[in-house]
Amino acid sequence: MNIHINGKAYALPHENHISVSAALTLHFIEAQQSTFAVALNGDFVGKADYDSTMVKNGDSLDVLLPIQGG
């Protein structure tokens, strides 16, 4: 399957779905930072649901971090 994380394409030929937790290990090469939040296809996914929420072919995951703002 093919998914996008923050706009970057990932090809996972041997999977037909993975959990949000597993998808985050693709994004965070180093140890996961504690301060981030996730949306799947534009809908918020809370931390408590990372293991139970599945990412499927064609899905887009957004992983957002704090930044300056006005």
Next chain:
Amino acid sequence: MPLKIYGQQLDNRLLIGSALYPSPQVMKQAILASGSQVVTLSLKRQNPTEKSGQQIWRYLQEIVQQVDGHLLPNTAGCKTAKEAVTLAKMSREIFQTDWIKLEVIGDDYNLQPDPIELLNAAEQLINDGFKVLPYCTDDLVICQRLYDLGCEVIMPWASPIGTGKGLMNPYNLETIRLRLPDATLILDAGIGKPSDACLAMEMGYDGILLNSAVALADNPVLMAKAFDQALKAGEQGYIAGVMEQRQTAHPSTPTLDTPFWHQN
């Protein structure tokens, strides 16, 4: 009198942004110099190996701890109610606050808020337990509708974000103050000079939210202090009661018993 935001009392009436400063160090110094207890910030996609975002986040945490303050996440960049609601939920989880500065932009040229999407998003967020601080235009009826939905704080613009043009339409802003006497009104966006902030406070506005006016000043720390003083001057002027304007001149000096050479 303290500023009240959803029951939370604050000693300082300035809300300040954390963007556009020459450096994180200047940002911290300027925010501390301003006396503000509310600092806005946002969420964005970032490369996980990028460290600057983490540094800013540490600075902001230090600042709010130091001033016993509050973070106010915004929904900058959102163009639909759905985007704004999602971003608000993500912010609530990260920042552990139900305060949200709600921005839903309808036009890229002047970053004017979309009133339809804004009302839609505000209603959804209020129903979800958020304390919504909506950024809106100076349209009286939009402000009334937001207040009727349950927004205790309304934040009309002075002028478009980042323009520094000051109060474009003082009549509209005065009318909003007059018609919504119980709302907490914070003027947001477009402030350029300390005198702009002072003018709004003299109208009876409860606070000012700004960013560029301080961050883009030649000396942001000094400008932050200037805004702190301007807000206090405007607030005291409002409380003191400004005299009514008069059409004709009136001598300040008593005219009785003036010398004879003035009596012709």
